Amino acid sequence: MRRYLIAGRVQGVGFRFWTVGQARLLGLAGWVRNRPDGSVEVVARGQAYNLDRLAGQLWQGPAAARVDRVEATKLAEENEATLLATHSFEQVV
DSSP, X not given: XXXXXXXXXXXXXXXXXXXXXXXXXXXXXXXXXXXXXXXXEEEEESOHXXXXXXXXXXXXXXXXXXXXEEEXXXXXGGGGGGGTTOSSEEEOO
């Protein structure tokens, strides 16, 4: 399970909607949300290979985005509760 913080022009450009689509195509579970500081946060669970692929895609983002930074952190399995027991990938507020 990993947490990604994405900085740049990532709010108001469809980044969350785009991320949901990418994560679902990769078979990942988790969520994405905007943060008050203007960044986007993603928490995802799935196969390590697909988590790595998602990280690479987050650097690209949708066409209108400009990604300056993607920070990835591995989360311990005890943090599984942060996924809110979801088995799909969703936008959260």
